[in-house]
Amino acid sequence: MANTYLFTGFPGFLASSLLKEMHHQSFPIERVYLLHLPIMKQQAHRQLQQLKESGINAGDIQLLEGDITKPDLGLDSNTSQSLKQEITHFFHLAALYDLAVPLSSAWKVNVKGTRMVNQWLHSCLSLQRYIYFSTAFVSGQREGIIYEEELTHEQGFKNHYEYTKYIAEQLVTQAQRELPTTIIRPGITVGHSRSGETLKFDGPYFILNMLGKLNKLPFVPHIGNSRAKINLVPYNYVVEATLHLAHFAEGLNKTYHLTDPNPYPAQDIYEMFSNELNNKEPHLTLPVPIASTALQLKWIRKWMGVQREAVSYFLCESEYDCTHTLYDLRKTDIRCPDFASYASHLVDYYKQHRDKKEKHVSIV
Structure with missing residues (x-):
């Protein structure tokens, strides 16, 4: 059965890469919505055109102007209500990733934005999976072995990015009681391995x-x-693993370290x-x-x-222990090189x- 997807964080590199891989793997797609900020309109249209030129069928892709820090994701009421009937898979990728980001900016996007996304998703009637893109470095200044099921600690953080992603992941973890979530924690993401x-x-x-x-x-x-x-991981591994785990039945309400096992x-x-x-x-x-x-x-x-x-x-x-990830990828060809x-x-x-x-x- 075809699914309907919504990605935040377009025209970001991760959203574009996931979309390319979905089409490469011929996922059954009814429609894909790409949420972008109004000030990113030109860049979003330019990126979508590049996706078309790369061979992606853009007939099932629609751009949406919005803002995750606002109620209803900054969408008009009719659009918001319509999407709440359709969306089966929601990929929350939007975040401020800069290590030097000020706390106020990081809090607005990473924490407030995630809180607004969670609230909106509670009204989505067809939701099958909420994929939240976190980071392995919610571990902050903890040392030693970090396990996938661990989050809470008091060791502090190296920067505001880590701290706000930690608080945001706490919000998503709390929402697991009512939302079908999968939390993805990548290591330090680098270029394509080939x-x-x-x-x-x-x-x-x-x-x-x-x-x-x-x-x-x-x-x-x-x-x-x-x-x-x-812990360095190539982005193609992150993309391939994320898409598999997002559609993997046993991945429901799990947290995965997409990290290098060695x-x-x-x-x-x-x-x-x-x-x-x-x-x-x-x-x-x-x-x-x-x-x-x-x-x-x-x-x-x-x-x-x-x-x-x-x-x-x-x-x-x-x-970063990635036992659950390796186990749930064991029947695939997806490996961290x-x-x-x-x-x-x-x-x-x-x-x-x-x-x-x-x-x-x-x-x-």
Whole structure:
């Protein structure tokens, strides 16, 4: 039976990627609604046109102007009531993902927006699944093994993004009593494992920005000696796994870590990137306190292309258990590839596109 979908967060990269994969896998689709902010109207239409040109049949796709922070998702009453009769699968992808986002902005979108979505979904008569896109890093500053069924803690957070996603996931967990939910917690998402394609050079790509600058030195130093493991996952794994689990009967009211079951230590990732980008093996070690102090200076952050908030992810010794995910994917071909098998693709894509300003995030 064909389903009717609504995605928040269009024309974002994740919503577009999920839509492409749904059509690639020939999902039985009655209709797809893509919710976008009014100020994103031109970008939404442009992105939809690109999807058409990529071969997607856009006859079953409709753009909707709305705002998740408003009652009825900012839709007019008639449209809202009609959708509440139709929607079978709701993908809540809209969020502010910036690690440097101010608390007020993050709270409005990530927390208030999720609260409004939850309220709206309580009136959806045909809803089969509510897929909430969280993050593995709702674990905040917890260290050790983090399990999929765990959420509540008092260890604090590295930034406002983590904190507001944590509060938002609490709201979704509470709503599980009445809404058929599946919570997705990805690790740090990087480019496609085969093409290397990515929307933005953030997260671990800050290492590549920095290595590009350090390459001008006689040698490339290590930054600290942390053995913290960095959980990187290619976005194609996240997309494929999400779509399967969103339609998997046993996935009802479950939380999944879409994380690498065998992550590499930060130093190993740093060395792989250095070898691929600069053909240099790092030597000697620059202590983290010195690097962190340097990044307090705005001109150094901007010159190196590194967000100060990203440093903490290379020091926090957390490991994300993904037992439930692996078990529920066991009968599929969906696997998280080993980072070493696709690191070169990420670097090749970076080399080809690093001069494009739109690929880089703003450093403040």
